[in-house]
Amino acid sequence: MLAVKALIQQIPDPGLSNNERVRLRCQLAREFERTGNLDAACGAMDDLWLGLGRRPNLEMFDDATAAEVLLLLGVLTGWVGNVRVIKGSQESARSLLNESVAIFESLGNVKKVAEAQTEMVLCCLRDGSLELARTLFSAALARLDDSDGDLKARAVLRSAMVELADSRPRDAINLLQGSVSLFVAANDLVRGGFHNEMAIALKRLGGKGDRDDYVNNVLREFAASSFYLGRSGHSRYQGVVENNLAMFFLEIGRFAEAHDHLDRAQALYTKLNDSIHLAELEDSRARVLLAEGAIQKAERIIDVAIRTLEKGDQKPSLAEALTTHGVALAKLERATEARATFERAIDIAERAGDLEKAGLAALALIEELPEYLTEDELCSLVESARGFLKHTQNTMTRQRLTECAWRALSTIHTARPDWTIFSLSETLRRHEGRFIQMALEDSDGSVTKAAAVLGLPGHQSLNFILHHRHPELLSARRPIRPRRRSTLKLVKS
Numbered sequence: 001m002l003a004v005k006a007l008i009q010q011i012p013d014p015g016l017s018n019n020e021r022v023r024l025r026c027q028l029a030r031e032f033e034r035t036g037n038l039d040a041a042c043g044a045m046d047d048l049w050l051g052l053g054r055r056p057n058l059e060m061f062d063d064a065t066a067a068e069v070l071l072l073l074g075v076l077t078g079w080v081g082n083v084r085v086i087k088g089s090q091e092s093a094r095s096l097l098n099e100s101v102a103i104f105e106s107l108g109n110v111k112k113v114a115e116a117q118t119e120m121v122l123c124c125l126r127d128g129s130l131e132l133a134r135t136l137f138s139a140a141l142a143r144l145d146d147s148d149g150d151l152k153a154r155a156v157l158r159s160a161m162v163e164l165a166d167s168r169p170r171d172a173i174n175l176l177q178g179s180v181s182l183f184v185a186a187n188d189l190v191r192g193g194f195h196n197e198m199a200i201a202l203k204r205l206g207g208k209g210d211r212d213d214y215v216n217n218v219l220r221e222f223a224a225s226s227f228y229l230g231r232s233g234h235s236r237y238q239g240v241v242e243n244n245l246a247m248f249f250l251e252i253g254r255f256a257e258a259h260d261h262l263d264r265a266q267a268l269y270t271k272l273n274d275s276i277h278l279a280e281l282e283d284s285r286a287r288v289l290l291a292e293g294a295i296q297k298a299e300r301i302i303d304v305a306i307r308t309l310e311k312g313d314q315k316p317s318l319a320e321a322l323t324t325h326g327v328a329l330a331k332l333e334r335a336t337e338a339r340a341t342f343e344r345a346i347d348i349a350e351r352a353g354d355l356e357k358a359g360l361a362a363l364a365l366i367e368e369l370p371e372y373l374t375e376d377e378l379c380s381l382v383e384s385a386r387g388f389l390k391h392t393q394n395t396m397t398r399q400r401l402t403e404c405a406w407r408a409l410s411t412i413h414t415a416r417p418d419w420t421i422f423s424l425s426e427t428l429r430r431h432e433g434r435f436i437q438m439a440l441e442d443s444d445g446s447v448t449k450a451a452a453v454l455g456l457p458g459h460q461s462l463n464f465i466l467h468h469r470h471p472e473l474l475s476a477r478r479p480i481r482p483r484r485r486s487t488l489k490l491v492k493s
Helices: 002-010 018-034 038-044 063-083 089-107 110-127 130-141 150-165 169-177 180-184 188-205 211-232 235-251 255-272 275-292 295-309 315-331 335-352 355-368 375-388 395-414 424-442 447-454 459-469 471-476
Strands: none
Touching (some): 018 038, 063 089, 063 110, 110 130, 110 150, 150 188, 169 180, 188 211, 188 235, 188 395, 211 235, 235 255, 235 275, 275 315, 295 315, 335 355, 375 424, 424 471
């Protein structure tokens, strides 16, 4: 607050140039943003804030000032667009931040380049662009060293958030522990974020050894996070910790405490008019209600949350909520709707680049609707889930994947077909097609190699089978390159 008061007193000084006054406004906006007061942050920019993603005329300012304005406008566009659930806001934010990066690079200000790139990582986290987030983090970290204090700590923290979003809690812990000295010296906001991400990482790795130790370690990290975030005055992040605590109490079966923490988060988000976090909180609430058996109430709550999430850029959050909705619909025996909802969740998460969420939706479909899936569909879903989750370090997710694989195997070996519609020739054709597809995949599309793997006499045999029985697999072949004609001329002897 001292910094805010000092800045407010400095800004009207008639002795300041336009450039100096605007840079002070940017500092003031940053101070408000760091405590989550977005309305005050936008107000601090005065007539330079024209609305979400809108770029003001900056010709009257020098390059350093223009770049600073673009940086702050990008940060505010990302935050306001996210909180108000406005579609396209993260792309607009990245556009403003990219422009600031270009100017800072032309000025040789590598630290400000790194700061802008770190802010872009947050935009990527919101819309699921995890690979781009990793690229940006690597570029930012290359420009920073330990002397950069809070800036480097914030970059490391957001990198850990990327790893957690990609279900790599062990990698997140290594990043955080490798920079402990930075976080110990950091401001309360960054330090609180460190403990929150550490708690999430420990939770996802699961307990090793004594169960009580595991629970106590996670709760200790969340308590530390709440302490530092409370001291920083950032109500929005305090709400995030409350929601995370609720999900941990759900995991260990303490439902009443889960509801208590959700109530606290709801009060904070309602006061902030934070639509996106309220919708995510309702997803959490629905999961607790499902665990308690209040299925119809859970379905009503999550349906409303989805309508809010559909308006914004938070595709990973939407996929997660759709998965919860699919579980509720399945338990209400609305199998057709449930399956369509799970499949939509898989598609949205995969297209957003969040393979973890896609894999979890696939697992939920297998768990909730196994009797509505054919053998081929079960096999395909297990294979897809395994592909989505092949890098996961989440203990519970790995256990679920193993259990789903066993369930599929058991179903295939014990299930009786519907003899009224059964066709032996069609069943054999399907199985033949699956093995041919795998052979082509493992042979990089080479028909000759695939034929050899399958034990066929030659590529002509496999081509015949593909054209006559499996035309749908013709596209899996490697394109045939026309033979080059020899350019040598015959010489008469």
